[in-house]
Amino acid sequence: MKVIHTRNALQEALRVYRGRGETVGFVPTMGALHAGHLALVKACREQAAHTVVSIFVNPVQFNDPQDFALYPRTLDDDLKLLDAYQTDLVFVPEVHEVYPEGTNELETYDLGSLETVLEGKFRPGHFQGVARVMRRLLEMIQPDVLVMGEKDYQQCLIVQQLLQIMHASVRFYMHPTVREADGLAMSSRNRRLLPDDRKKATLIYESLMYIRSHWRYMPFARLEAVVREQLQATGFVVDYVAIARSVDLQILQAPEDTEMRALIAATIQGVRLIDNMQINP
Incomplete structure (x- = not known):
């Protein structure tokens, strides 16, 4: 090398x-x-x-x-x-x-x-x-x-x-995103997480999974609000929770017959984490 x-x-x-x-x-x-x-x-x-x-x-x-x-x-x-x-x-x-x-x-x-x-x-x-x-x-x-x-x-x-x-x-x-065993997306910023915050960080992955399993049954605005509230209750400062078209990331208010993507950005104790997950209609 x-x-x-x-x-x-x-x-x-x-x-x-x-x-x-x-x-x-x-x-x-x-x-x-x-x-x-x-x-x-x-x-x-x-x-x-x-x-x-x-x-x-x-x-x-x-x-x-x-x-x-x-x-x-x-x-x-x-x-x-x-x-x-x-x-x-x-x-x-x-x-x-x-x-x-x-x-x-x-x-x-x-x-x-x-x-x-x-x-x-x-x-x-x-x-x-x-x-x-x-x-x-x-x-x-x-x-x-x-x-x-x-x-x-x-x-x-x-x-x-x-x-x-x-x-x-x-x-x-x-x-494809490479994840830890508990689902947290691997990131260079993860090493800055304190042990307790590292445990909490898995909530981002769990939130994306929640969106992927509930998007058919809840209005997008309500679904995003629920996820935001869960993250904030755990100590995150949330920049965004969104569902968007995969092709151009235009924010969606309701399902479309196209590939979508759930995206989250949130900060805990000064460490900003992002993640996303594909949603297939």
């Missing part, structure tokens, strides 16, 4: 693969890796001859400076895990390698309504930051396959839209 820190070294290594006509898969991460990330690496290895993983905590997608400062950074452990999973290249750049022009006055993208609902509403500017870093990483790596996790469903839709804007011929694979 090669660990590379500069754009030039990355592209030199990729030229060797391209020269042999070998495909390249890419898994973007911000580090603090867990079994969910490793499932993405495994899936990527199955779909491309070589796997590139980036570890970069992108400063321009954090609208809360404290959240950026507290984001876990565990590079040594991350590299050991990736080596054990036979990753070919790990790209660990400094900020100036990704943003050589600096991080002020960056470009903006037309992301449509996806930028203003759910995560976009509660984290203004976040998805512009995601689009900016992903465009730069994709241009540097030019992968044949891009693998990302379904837990960040809205982010996946944003990246798919970015690929269209870029006219990029990249095959996008969204890997």
Whole structure:
């Protein structure tokens, strides 16, 4: 496994693969890796001859400076895990390698309504930051396959839209959410949970299951209110509980004859957790 820190070294290594006509898969991460990330690496290895993983905590997608400062950074452990999973290249750049022009006055993208609902509403500017870093990483790596996790469903839709804007011929694979034994979606933020809060966090998964089993029998507004009340009673500060169309995340007030998705974002003791679950009509 090669660990590379500069754009030039990355592209030199990729030229060797391209020269042999070998495909390249890419898994973007911000580090603090867990079994969910490793499932993405495994899936990527199955779909491309070589796997590139980036570890970069992108400063321009954090609208809360404290959240950026507290984001876990565990590079040594991350590299050991990736080596054990036979990753070919790990790209660990400094900020100036990704943003050589600096991080002020960056470009903006037309992301449509996806930028203003759910995560976009509660984290203004976040998805512009995601689009900016992903465009730069994709241009540097030019992968044949891009693998990302379904837990960040809205982010996946944003990246798919970015690929269209870029006219990029990249095959996008969204890997199903990887969960702990009690259902909690694996996340780098989970390690910040105190033991009691970790136990309470499973209520998010249970709430999604409740929505999936009750959406036919309760008005959406009432169903969402019940779930919100349950979360708040347990100590969560709730940003949203919503049922939306899967294709574009337009919030629904009643069932539609299309694939839907239940989505929750809630914070407990300063740790913000998100999760979602598909609903098939």
